[in-house]
Amino acid sequence: MNQVRKHTFEAVSLLTADNGMLDVTLVPAINQPDWIIPSSLILSVDNYDDRIWTYLWQQQEVMVFHLLPCDQTPDKLIVLEGNTTVHRLALQTAGELRELKVRISDVKDAELPERYVDVAISNIDYNKAKDDGFNIYKQISSEDEGENNRQDIVEEHFRENVVLSYLFQTVVIDDIPYIVPDLDKISHQLVDLDS
Template sequence: MKHSFEAVSLLTTSKGMLEVTIIPAMNQPDWIIPSSLILSIDDYDERIATYLWQQQEVAVFHLVPSDQPVDIIVVLEGNTVAHRLALQTVGQPYQMQVRISDVEDAELPERYRQIAQSNSDANHDDDDNNDNNNALQSDHASNENSSNDAEDTADKRFRENVVTSYMFNTVVIDDEPYLVPDLDKIAHQLVDLDS
């Protein structure tokens, strides 16, 4: 199966090796990203939505469920300064060199698919409950909450705990599955939701 690992342009000239960083994640495969995109790795044990990095607020994407502790934040370069992204997780990221020919496309392993499906179902149930609550509001109250409705709609487009979307590609290296995230799309979603 031909891979679609998009970081080919970051290959080094030494024998077609790619310098990548593995970022630990829970309930999903660990993430694999080009090491050259990492601006900083900081200790940070408070769960946050935005991170102040060098006087700039950076949107945060969480790689662990909301009820789990976090201890690391990884700041990544974006296409623009506004689209920089931070990943919050638990556990220390580590680097490795990968030969691009050793990276194979794969399906998301069944155990992760089941978790993603249950997360998707739970999100759908939450959406149904929110829709029912919104239907019970009076016309006056719904006029006051029109901006909240826009936020709810935007929030439905993008959920951190569902990894079966178009934003993720699963690859296998040495029989170990990893997620290759589309960092551009994730950053644009986070920035759009934030604004």
């Protein structure tokens, strides 16, 4: 008889279920919906009012992702667990965190509201002007279903101020939009960019 192997858990789940309920924390964000993350991933919330790119947390350097524009003053860092200690992540933001217990059935997939799409597109245009030859953008083609027209679309690989990518999913709870980030992919992007 074969020995049963215990599964090794490789990815940190964004939404964990306990009897159909989610314990989440709402993290304030500027120019995008607030982020919703599992409360169990939060290792610490530290007061910090300087904008930084790495944070020394318990003698470990943690990459920082900003949820507010450069001209806004942050007031806290939220350190999140990652798949490995290297892939821990800190979110820098301003405002109060809110904890919420929500039913899984109350979380609905949604499209990013138009006002945030407009901000993201203007951020893409701003970022393109500041690209300076780093080739952050790539051209991709798509066909319009109705007319079979080819359109060239510019896709941004990874920028903090643009939530129009595979790294972010919009959900609605009680008619309020939130962003569910793919924290694992974001942390891997940040670590890759740093190395």
